[in-house]
Amino acid sequence: MMKEIQLPSYYIKFKASHAILVMKEGSTVTMEISEEITSMMEDFYKGKNFILISHRRFPHDIDLNVYKGRILKNMIGYAIVSDNPEEMERAMVEQSLWNEAFTFFKTLEEAENWASSFFD
Template sequence: MAEILKLEFCKVHIENGYMIVIVDEGQMIDIEKSDILEAVAQDYFKGNPFVYITHRINSYGVDPNVYKSVSQIKNLLGFCVVSSNYMAKSNAMIEKLFLNKPFEVFDHLDEAKEWADSLAV
């Protein structure tokens, strides 16, 4: 069963095997906010494998330094970006260079969920 959390800077949907994060407009995801999201993931998945899906509905920034610590999350199977916005997808392709985990970009949330399910097999 899905659970929805509202944090100060985003909304997090926890589902079986993945978390879907919708960051609020104009935010900057820095190390501090990334650590908060990592704590949420560890709290809900408790060491079980999961995929992080960021649904980029809003425009926001990401400090590429966050990917150094994100790459160290042992139970993180993969990371993906969902957006139909050209700029968001271009930024995601750059971010991909900083993450040492499977990283994909999709136009639709259903595609991201299918990919997440395929990693969990």
Template sequence: MITSYILDFGLIEIYEDYIKVTINEGVTVSPEHNDVLLEMVEKHYKNKAFLYLTHRINSYAVNPTIYLETAKIENLIGFAVVSDNPIQEKQTKLEKAFFSKELKRFDDIESALQWKTELLEKYHGTFY
């Protein structure tokens, strides 16, 4: 890990080629949270491909329209949802309808990181 940020809505961890976000219990993720993501991208991933990994260990709500803006981040190669909760499978399908890039749910972080590696190979050289 390169660095981390503890914010009022959750924990953001910055890695070489992915950002891992763990949202706090009871939060409703809204477009304002996207502004924080944009700041992180500008600071840590400028002109570099990266994956967004959300580790859903807490119960919280997501306004799915947030994905319309998130998908506009040019160097974002994909969005991984990590949760072993069966409800998240349905939630992820709903969210995917609003997200024009690759979005996939995984039961564990290791599987999500393997997918990240595959995506980075697919998009190699696109953002450098």
């Protein structure tokens, strides 16, 4: 089960147990974009549990108010992937805004293995 959606400011890959979000360089995660992504995840997973992986390959901004927006109950974990030390610092701020499983990885492979471990 896989689907990929390309949009002007990001692309998202849907897999059986997790979705991988990549924001494009210079874009911003706004409330509007967050709601759009949330709706796509809701449509794809239809109540099944899943993990969201934010693969931060490119510099982009985040409106931290997105963590106050609508969060899907079946999104049981969130991972950030980056080898940039500044992203790790930003992730520490974001982690305080998230109540479910939250972790940081340097490689996408590590994050995908972590996500899969919830469903073994």
